Each structure stands twice: as structure tokens, then as C-alpha cells.
Amino acid sequence: MDVGTWIAALLTLAIYSFLYKDNPFYKFAEHLLVGVSVGFLIVIAYMDTVVPKIIDPLFVRHDWLIIIPIVLGFLMFFRFSSKFSWVSRPALALLIGFGAGVAIPSIMQSYILSQMRATISPFTNINSLGTTINAVLIFVGLICTLMYFYFSKKHEGTVGVAAKIGIYFLMIYFGATFGFTVMARISLLIGRVGFLLSDWLGLLKIS
């Protein structure tokens, strides 16, 4: 067994020791994780961003146009100064403009137009009781949930009933999300326990 497995196993135990109570072993493992993650991030950011995007174009390919984005990027550092933060505004404006330009049409397409179509399209494929119930559920669920978020009219009468039904749909969504979250967290526990039992203690064989 290699040293790495021992280190990983002991650090796993140190992290899980927090479940009993906070202790120096947990704190050490936590700080180590933060330090290693930041160190790794800096190296990767340098090797995979600074080198191919700045150093190579500038000093290897002599692509002088790259100076424009470099200067704009450099302006962003003025955000740290309260006196000169205005210098960063052109770069920030460009970034926001690009972000909005890219996001607005694609989000309109993916989140609004396609999802509106998806609410109605089940009615065009009705061929059994199941598909009918599905189509009605999706339509009623959408309308009622939207009614819950409609605040310009008091939630009473028909609007109140629809908003109430909307709350039940939301509750079902939260329940499903919570169930999936529990599943995800248990999966992580299984992964670590599996590692301890197989790689470290050799009690299991998992590939």
C-alpha cells in the first residue's frame, strides 16, 4: 500500500472526526484542504490560462493584438482601490455587455420559449389515461405555481385557491430535491467508506 492511500485514509478519518465534535485533527485537515485547493488552482490558472492566453501569444507568436485584452484585464485590478476603481469600468462594461449578449437570447430560448412549448406539447401526444393525466398535471402545476408568485392581486378566491395548489406543487418539488440531496450525501459517505474498506483496509475489492 502506498503512502498516498495512508495519507488519504487518515485525512478522511480526521474530517469525519468532526461528527463527534470540533477538534485539532479536523481543523488541520480542513486547513490543509483549503491550502492545497488554492495552491492547485493557482498553478492550473497559470499553466492553463496565463501561459496559453498571455505568455505564448505575446512572447512566442508575437500576436500584439493580445495587448488589448491584457490591458483590459489589468484594469480590473483597479477594483481593489476605492480611489481608482472607476478605471476598471470600461473592462467591466465590456464583460457585462458580453455576458448579457450571450445569456439573454440563449436563456430566452432554453428557459422560456422551450419550456412554454414543453407545457403545452404533452396535449398533442395524448394517447392514454396516463398521458392525459401527465399533460393536465404539468399545465395545472405551471399555472398554479405562477399564481403563487403573482403578487399584484391578493391571494383570495380563485387566485387564492390556485396559489394554494401552487404551494403543494412547490412542496412536492422541494421534497424531491431533498430526497435527491439525501441520496447525493449518502453516495459521498459510501464513496469514502468504500475507499477506507477497499483501498486502505483491503476488506473489499472494488474497481
Add this chain to the structure above:
Amino acid sequence: MNFWQRASSIDRRIIFILLFIAVVIPLIFNFKLPNRVTKEVQAVYDYIESLPPGSVILMSFDHDTATLPEMTPMARALLRHIFTKGEKVIGTAFLAEGAAIGNKAFKFVSDEFGLKEGEDYVFLGYRPEISSAILGMGENIARVYPKDYRGVPLADIPLMQQVKNYRDIGLIISVSDNDSPNAWINLANARYHKPVAPAVTAVMATTYYPFLQEKQIIGMVPGLKAAAEYEQLINKPGTATVGMAAQSIAHLLIVLLVIVGNIGYFMLKRRNA
């Protein structure tokens, strides 16, 4: 103190121990429980099956080490299926840690198949700013990634000589523990009409179900359960399959604790009233 009072004030550390036992025992004794393959996982499998051998699939590793136990089994199962079919893979990462994770996944699975980097697969590594990278790759992958993860220029890589942009790619799989599949759906699918399949953590699953309805994604592989389903489909049981019995028993324990806790709460409330 009666049973319900005890149940309501149980020390959380006892619950941790019970949960630990519920996970360890099925793992040690290798319990097997049936696992039904869901429609969304079957759809991803069928789509990869339908691609002709030699097709190129883009696989993006957009997760960090915290979710490795969930993501590794699904990434390995997907890669095993793709390589069994004789298809090629281009790997990317839009999270810094994804670069090391993706590279390791490729090495692990390609060694099983005796594949050659650069011919059967290529790993391009990490790029920041996912939206502009996805858009840029739609025009020309080499402009976003002039070199691969090893530092080899893309022009010198045999596999990349037949791939210029999304037109040469059959499917995009986003192995992710965050909302990066949204970027693939919004940009690669909505703009370039490329089929996308998210392989995500269970936490993210409910976010992507609405996209199935309108076929904005061809299917998805959500969480360890779906990874176990995929292992079952390719007939290669692995970490996910081993973990499923532990998962089910832990869930039963949690359901039991929720029921006991709630009954206890209402019993005490009624008594106090």
C-alpha cells in the same frame, strides 16, 4: 421519559453511528438489491449505441474532488461504453480541479482498453470562462485550446485533424456537480443544435428534468443510482453497483428516522396541549 420523548431528543451522534453501520454492513457482506434502469439513463445508453463507430464524443469534466465518489463511477461507466463501441472522446474541463480528474479518468479507462492518447482520445484540459469557451469551440476548438493537456499542439494530434468544431462531434456529455450543463444546453444545444447529456450529481437532478420534456437533453445520468444503472447496462459492475445496497438501506433508515421523529413531535405536541 417515555419512548417518544427519547426519540425526539436522541443524540445526533447515535444517528451518525446508525448511518455508518447501515452503510458498512451491506458493503462488507456485499448485499445485492435489484436496480431498475430508468428511462433517462437508458436514453443516454441508446444514443451512444446508435452512433457509428469512430464518432467523436465531447466529454467535459466540470466537477471537483468533493463529489468524486458520485462522479467517478458514472464517468468510468460512460467512457467504458464509448470505448467498447469504438467511438473517440475529446475531454475538456471548465473547473480547475476537473483537469486532473478528467486526465486520471482517461488514463484509468484507456489502460483497460489499451488505447492510445491522441488517436483514440484526447484530453484538452482546463479553460476558464465556460460560456465564451463553449461559443469559441463552436467555431474552432483549436482557437480555444491551441494545445492539449500534455502541451502537444492540436495540429499534431491525429484525432484532432478530423475534428474542427461541433459539426464533427456526435454528442456532448457534461460530467458535472454544478450548473455547467446549463451552459452546454443554452449555448451548444440552443445555438449549435448539438445533443447534450448531463451526467450530474443527484443534488442537481431536479434542475435538469424539465429539459428532458422538450428534448433539450437526450437523457441524463443523475447520481450514484444512475451510475449503477449504467454499469448494469454495460454489464460491468463497479463502485456504483457495490454501493447501491448500502444506499438503499441508508435511505430506509433515514425514512424510518423521519417517521419516528415526526410521530414523536406530534405525540409530544398533543400531550403538551
